[in-house]
Amino acid sequence: MIETIAFDIGETLTRDDRYWGSWADWLGVPRHTVSALVGAVTFQGRDNADALRLLRPGIDIAREYAAREAAGLGEQLREEDLYEDVRPALSALRELGVRVIVAGNQTVRAGLLLRALDLPADVVATSGEWKVAKPAPEFFAHVIDAAQTAPGRILYVGDHPVNDVFPAKRAGLRVAHLRRGPWGHLWADDPEVMETADWSISSLSELAALVGG
Known part of the structure; x- marks a missing residue:
């Protein structure tokens, strides 16, 4: 039972579409590019955050997350x-x-x-x-x-x-x-x-x- x-x-x-769209906007790349990369790393069995690392090698995701929050563009759920x-x-x-x-x-x-x-x-x-x-x-x-x-x-x-x-x-x-x-x-x-x-x-x-x- x-x-x-x-x-x-x-x-x-x-x-998750708006979440990844907001990252695309923050990094200044087309939303379709991020979506495609998320799909690619998914197929490869990798962490979906690797999509951001492919776009910006060496990116400090935690620091970027904090910067987005400070700019008023951080995480949202509606x-x-x-x-x-x-x-x-x-x-x-x-x-x-x-x-x-x-x-x-x-x-x-x-x-x-x-x-x-x-x-x-x-x-x-x-x-x-x-x-x-x-x-x-x-x-x-x-x-x-x-x-x-x-x-x-x-x-x-x-x-x-x-x-x-x-x-x-x-x-x-x-x-x-x-x-x-x-x-x-x-x-x-x-x-x-x-x-x-x-x-x-x-x-x-x-x-x-x-x-x-």
Whole structure:
């Protein structure tokens, strides 16, 4: 029985297109160039921040991030950055008595912005706040603590095999792989992903029926 569902953030709950577009604007390159490079490093299995390193070899991403914040052009999250199924799906799960956790690889500021959106969730946390990022086992230990139940009663939902599907399964959680965003679509039919994930879904709206069933 699934008692808690924990959600990845980027490309599971939130769209990343405006995020990468803002980096393109900051670096003075076409948005299409950044999108293409993010796709390329994704295909190669590299960190998506490598797209910025390809554009600006030697870039200090942390320093640039701080400079953007100081210029008033820093990280933002708005209602329109949420996928359309997020609020209805999370609300439906809570109505079923499921504990809802939002937990992904994001900054401390992203955690503040997410909480400001007042999502229908019991816990909202980020790797920046926990000081450990996926795929580290310690991240999923935090998820289990926040879930307040046994690992086998927790379902982790995410799009990324390396950061979501495989480490969550190793931690003893159930896993739903979401076909969404570049990573979700790229690896949706990968045999290892299909074998590891307990479920493959195309929308968060599928989860209520899954839990209810």
